Amino acid sequence: MKTQNKTTMQALIAAEANAPFVLTEVERPVAAAGQVLVRIVASGVSVLDNKIRTGKGGHAQQPLPAVLGMDFAGEVEAVGEGVTRFKAGDEVYGLAGGIGGLQGTYAQYGAFDADLLALKPSNLSMRQSASMPLNFITAWEGLVDRAKVHEGQKVLVHGGAGGVGHLAVQIAKAFGAWVYATGSAAQQPYIESIGATFIDYREKTVGQYVNEYTDGEGFDIVYDTLGGATLDASFAAARFYTGHVVSCLGWGEHKLAPLSFRGATYSGVFTLMPMITGKGCKHHGEIMEEATKLAEAGKMVPLVDERRFTLATANEAHQILEHGKAIGKLVIDVRE
Template identity: 50%
Template sequence: MKALVLKDYATGILTLETVDIPKIIQGHVLVKIATSGTNPIDYKIRTGQAPYAMPELPAIIGTDMAGTIVAVANDVENFAVGDDVYGLVGGVRGLAGTLAEYVLADVRLIALKPKNLSMREAAAIPLTFLTAWEGLIDRANLKPEHTVLVQGGAGGVGHMAVQIAVAHGAKVVAIASQAKKDIIESYGAAFSDYKTQSIDECVSEFTDGKGFDVIYNTNGGTQLEQVLEATVPYGHIVSSNAFTEINLAPSSLRNVTISGVFVLWPMLENDRRQHHGDILKIATQLAESNQLKPLIDPKEFSIHQVVEAHNYLADGKALGKVVIDITNI
């Protein structure tokens, strides 16, 4: 098969090479990849900025994928040849990635692709949906009566968090730029412009000054600091980007729970992998009931343009997820 191979973190160069198709092993399926979803972690791995996840070189990177099963291990019962599937399956330490024609996927990490979504749309879902779900449902135990604030509500994880919270019946407010107001409101959330409305003003307008029950922070840093006093007492703040030092005193004085989400753990540690597959089954159900729609940047990239796609995403030019076409090699 053809695959993009990374040989040097210092240069970050990807070389298209011919390598062996993976041999089927127990508990796995071989998937012919149609599309590979791109996330910030992909270019961080490629350029040596993610020591906690980087594979030994040479390596095939790429995390998300959608494709069709072409071979099934004899112990696999829930999937068959010809099934269209998607998942967050590789590209990190110990697992070959999705910038290739085929990938050997652990069946615990995949689910059947939503029938009403294209391969391109499906590949945009796994990492971001899993990250959003783990934060809102697994950590914060989201309830229909909750008020939820999502920082970065039109971003990759953010737009998934908004839709999950709306689907659960919560009152949702999403912070974004004015240009993304229509996107936020199309998901059924209230919009807050980060340039013109402070967090205190947001709390006052949307919660009568009481604070949000749950806050999902996607950008970390100062944005995380800004919401430490924005929950109700005993509220919950979730962050998928809590990589900076902050003073937790403001939240501690309110008995606030702060949870971090590290979505790569099941792949890296071979722990709770089936939970990811189960979450993606829910994503499929939500998509097929028209409660989940991935936001995808209209710019298309082929497997020959992966570095360009990474730069496009890293430069903040993308509106929604960036997806790589693997079929035209």
Template identity: 45%
Template sequence: MKVQQIKEFGAPDVFHAADIEPRTPGPRQIRVRQMASSVNPVDTKLRAAGPPIAPALPAVLGCDVAGVVDSVGEGVRAFQVGDEVYGCATGVVGHDGAYGEYAVVDAAFMAAKPKNMDWRQTAALPLVTITAWEALVDRAGVRPGDHVLVHGGTGGVGHIAVQLAKTLGARVATTVSTTEKADIAERLGADDIIYYTDEAVADYVTRVTGGRGFDVVFDATGGSDIAKSFEAARVNGQVVTIVSQYEADLSPMHTKSLSLHVVLMLTAMLNGIDPGHHGEILTKAAHLVDTGELEPLLDTTRFSLADVAEAHRRLESGKAVGKIVIDIATA
């Protein structure tokens, strides 16, 4: 099978085309003929720096899987050959990558593909949807009537978080930088738009919440200024972030009695903990897709499997709006 492989860590040009033998699925695994995948910030970090969670070299990266079951391992009951599936089940140490024509994955991480979406849309969903779900549902426990602030409401995780919070019955505010992104955020369901480059935190907390603060603040940007999230949260509020690999002053949490949650959705894959929960999340997400309550935002630039390096450059440029998808096969 054709793959995009790396033999060293570094800039996007470390990717090169290779032909390798497809692996036979083991117990509780399935092999998926890939229709599409996507690029996530974690993929670029693994490629660039090779942190401890990176797969051994030579490596195939890519976390998001979307395709047709090609082979089924012993003990698999949920899927059979020919099923259309999706999931985030690859691309880290101990697991195959998704930038190839086939991927062997643990069946528990997978779910049936949404009926009302094409392969490109489906491939954009897994990692970002699981991340947003773990943040808002599993950790923060967002309830009807909560006022939720999503930092970066048109980003990969953020645009899913805005929609998910709405399905949970929350009022949703989000930060954007341009009118174009504001229009997108409103289309996704955001109730309150905040231009973070033009308005101080204290000012938008007063304007949007009457000075009370937000019940839940979700930093979906992976930035390094958690202080803004603490400032925006109400007393006894909750803050969730997807990045905590930096030093920060946590003392503002004390005066407000805040709760802080850190979400890395790859934890289940890295530690073999409750993989079935990810399958459950994606099954519920597929229902939201099919009822018109959830849809991915796709960047307009298109890439094939041969263009993975360019797709990584596109993401790192900061110019993408929505998820970057890799087309791998035709129907």
């Protein structure tokens, strides 16, 4: 796909809730002070993108019509005043748009806050890199920033084959933790392939796997990526006195008694905060630098759905996501 001229670009517009994306020619952005203009090569497709498109993502503060898409990988086209970390031609990636009124990544170009970006891993493809930022930052903020994961701990990840979960497993392993992950029987081979002990949540109760793997004491860290009843189960799985539960979907109403009676603690993760408030953007860039280090050290490999989509066929990707049929992260090839 080629741009029409040097001042316009192709972008997907979500005009109204539940309407399909429309491929439209729009004005190409320019890099303001502190920004980087990126030629987007690949864009990740997230569950939140679909919620915004269907009118169910109010917390993302992205009114329609809008260009959606949060994750990307691409090449620096130009840098704005004051940007010294990047130069034209650099390959970068990050969680940079699509919420808080910011232009998203379902477009050929984007002007993004330089603090949100990092150089992409040299050993990962653009597609692999574009799949990582939202999920990696969410996993890192929970495990490292909040729970202070370290060597020798026992970490339980609920949803170990999911978008956040599979990266959380790999982060915990990289820090030297013993990792356990819940999933369905069909997910067992993959979960074990990334180094976690598999727990079939349909076959074992919380009490059974806490007894089996921790002698009844509980896990040092429990990362809930699913919310609802799974978060309640997490409270009952935390280690007495020192356990810490983290959730990236702790938005419901929950009874804290099981957590309190174990003397454990809880943290919530809301990854969108920097883009909505403008606060903490630099830390997101720092986290992506850590992602690059882990990937280049061979300790982080994202799971990407093998199916290919372009801006012209992106509606198909959203249909797959909406019906829960993705196997790994769906990615749009913006530059074909």
